[in-house]
Amino acid sequence: MQxxxxxxxxxxxxxxxxxxxxxxxxxxxxxxxxxxxxTDIEIVKGYxxxxxxxxxxxVGIVExxxxxSWVGKRVVGGINLGCSSCHVCHSHGPEHCPQRxxxxxxxxxxxxxxxxxxxxxxxxxxxxxxxNTLAVFTEPLAAALRIREQIMVAPxxxxxxxxxxxxxxxxxxxxxxxxxxVTMIGRRKESLDLPARLGLNTGLVDDFPDDAFDLVVEATGxxxxxxxxxxxxxxxxxxxxxxxxxxxxxxxxxxxVVAEINVVGSRCGPFEPALRLLAxxxxxxxxxxxxxxxxxxxxxxxxxxxxxxxxxVLLRP
Amino acid sequence: MQxxxxxxxxxxxxxxxxxxxxxxxxxxxxxxxxxxxxTDIEIVKGYxxxxxxxxxxxVGIVExxxxxSWVGKRVVGGINLGCSSCHVCHSHGPEHCPQRxxxxxxxxxxxxxxxxxxxxxxxxxxxxxxxNTLAVFTEPLAAALRIREQIMVAPxxxxxxxxxxxxxxxxxxxxxxxxxxVTMIGRRKESLDLPARLGLNTGLVDDFPDDAFDLVVEATGxxxxxxxxxxxxxxxxxxxxxxxxxxxxxxxxxxxVVAEINVVGSRCGPFEPALRLLAxxxxxxxxxxxxxxxxxxxxxxxxxxxxxxxxxVLLRP
Numbered sequence: 028m029q030x031x032x033x034x035x036x037x038x039x040x041x042x043x044x045x046x047x048x049x050x051x052x053x054x055x056x057x058x059x060x061x062x063x064x065x066t067d068i069e070i071v072k073g074y075x076x077x078x079x080x081x082x083x084x085x086v087g088i089v090e091x092x093x094x095x096s097w098v099g100k101r102v103v104g105g106i107n108l109g110c111s112s113c114h115v116c117h118s119h120g121p122e123h124c125p126q127r128x129x130x131x132x133x134x135x136x137x138x139x140x141x142x143x144x145x146x147x148x149x150x151x152x153x154x155x156x157x158x159n160t161l162a163v164f165t166e167p168l169a170a171a172l173r174i175r176e177q178i179m180v181a182p183x184x185x186x187x188x189x190x191x192x193x194x195x196x197x198x199x200x201x202x203x204x205x206x207x208x209v210t211m212i213g214r215r216k217e218s219l220d221l222p223a224r225l226g227l228n229t230g231l232v233d234d235f236p237d238d239a240f241d242l243v244v245e246a247t248g249x250x251x252x253x254x255x256x257x258x259x260x261x262x263x264x265x266x267x268x269x270x271x272x273x274x275x276x277x278x279x280x281x282x283x284v285v286a287e288i289n290v291v292g293s294r295c296g297p298f299e300p301a302l303r304l305l306a307x308x309x310x311x312x313x314x315x316x317x318x319x320x321x322x323x324x325x326x327x328x329x330x331x332x333x334x335x336x337x338x339x340v341l342l343r344p
Numbered sequence: 345m346q347x348x349x350x351x352x353x354x355x356x357x358x359x360x361x362x363x364x365x366x367x368x369x370x371x372x373x374x375x376x377x378x379x380x381x382x383t384d385i386e387i388v389k390g391y392x393x394x395x396x397x398x399x400x401x402x403v404g405i406v407e408x409x410x411x412x413s414w415v416g417k418r419v420v421g422g423i424n425l426g427c428s429s430c431h432v433c434h435s436h437g438p439e440h441c442p443q444r445x446x447x448x449x450x451x452x453x454x455x456x457x458x459x460x461x462x463x464x465x466x467x468x469x470x471x472x473x474x475x476n477t478l479a480v481f482t483e484p485l486a487a488a489l490r491i492r493e494q495i496m497v498a499p500x501x502x503x504x505x506x507x508x509x510x511x512x513x514x515x516x517x518x519x520x521x522x523x524x525x526v527t528m529i530g531r532r533k534e535s536l537d538l539p540a541r542l543g544l545n546t547g548l549v550d551d552f553p554d555d556a557f558d559l560v561v562e563a564t565g566x567x568x569x570x571x572x573x574x575x576x577x578x579x580x581x582x583x584x585x586x587x588x589x590x591x592x593x594x595x596x597x598x599x600x601v602v603a604e605i606n607v608v609g610s611r612c613g614p615f616e617p618a619l620r621l622l623a624x625x626x627x628x629x630x631x632x633x634x635x636x637x638x639x640x641x642x643x644x645x646x647x648x649x650x651x652x653x654x655x656x657v658l659l660r661p
Contacts, residue, residue: 276594286440
């Protein structure tokens, strides 16, 4: 089968990669559509020291499953694979299992291939009226929704998202769902066009004074973004860290203590509500698609997705 | 009057410092006892760029107040002075007022003097059966209690306090009040004697694996302590930052995001419950007193308090 792989810090396209065989409890899924996430780009640079098939945003058709009723279903799937026996799996789920693997990120081949494998229990059926090009947003939309599972997003809060990129734009729309005013903050004027078209407030990072927001979501993953996010959150406010920081970060933590800021690390989120939001068309995703490439042109797709200001780049078999 | 002052990064003792006059709404308090806090030591080194009379842990006798019924009362006092008119003061209190001054820390002369001045509304009467040497712990005990106002400390949690110093020992005792098992973690074996005598679990920092605790309170204020605290808190756990970090700190924030850690900055706390705990003798403070010096020997007292492993050093007029 075709596959996009990472090895030794480089990305490779293989036309004849061996097709994996599903084990007990596992389903074989034929890829329909996949999406490139910033995490994928970081993985190619060395993040998580992953080697194998890339990709965790996908929609596909079940070709084999222990329960035959799944076969032929169009599905998305939770990307965390827990041991299913530890107290973390029992009390919370697979996302924090110390033995977990993660689709295309930790120890489990990913979705940028003709076929992928996931436990059947990870699968969710995509509603018929959600096209593949939107279903592929289920995973990042779930990650954005995770914030609303961790903290209360009050309608009258002043909220900001620092970093109007692919994930930031989903977060902004998710935070705005119940009437909260959300400001998308970027460093370049051009980066604010799309959030403005999505109906969100926008501003450049230097436009805002210290302590301007009740809630700030950091979605840049870089040190300057973090420093500005901490600067703009008010005393007793909440700072959500949504992007992984590669390597060490240097910052002045005194505000965090003196102003009693609550910092919340946030990662994977719930797929079912994400699918409901996709079905209800509550999130504008059409504007967020930049381009689509076949897997055979995947290296070019990664180059495209790595350019600044580029929206979601999709892959197809 | 006598006063211990900081100016240009140095500490001075003055025998004839001009006695301040209380303004409208303010009380004049004659010092009975004061305590040296690590923050005072940091201020002498330049923290908060404060100049003036040091000190914020005190107990005294009211000599003048707008409401004469306060005169002669033995009091402690909240150290934050807000504007009383902004929305922060109205909704939360003076601790986060952007215009606030803070006794002996920001723009308001402190308690290491024969007399100090505070708004009458900041005062609280000390119960008769609490001696001065213990009443002086009201402020740091309130700061420790603040944690319990910010997060739920569950009885079955595994909790740790990194840094078995003056504040750490109060925090450890406060976290243990409802049956929670608390481990005090230090770098030197000698630093664990006192916490063990206080009935707390103890261990050296290298004794504990990653993810060992549900709740970790960072009470060292140094980078190594913070890195270890983050290392030892479990996924979905809580890290409380209780000590102010001077200058920049460098750390790897990826665990914070991937393990969805909740970080809570924590500062000043509630005096009334602290006074109730002092009256009920629920916190062992006798063991925490190292020495007492007269104000006239205050510079020596600071030297003593600055040595590693030293417990609370008290001052008297």
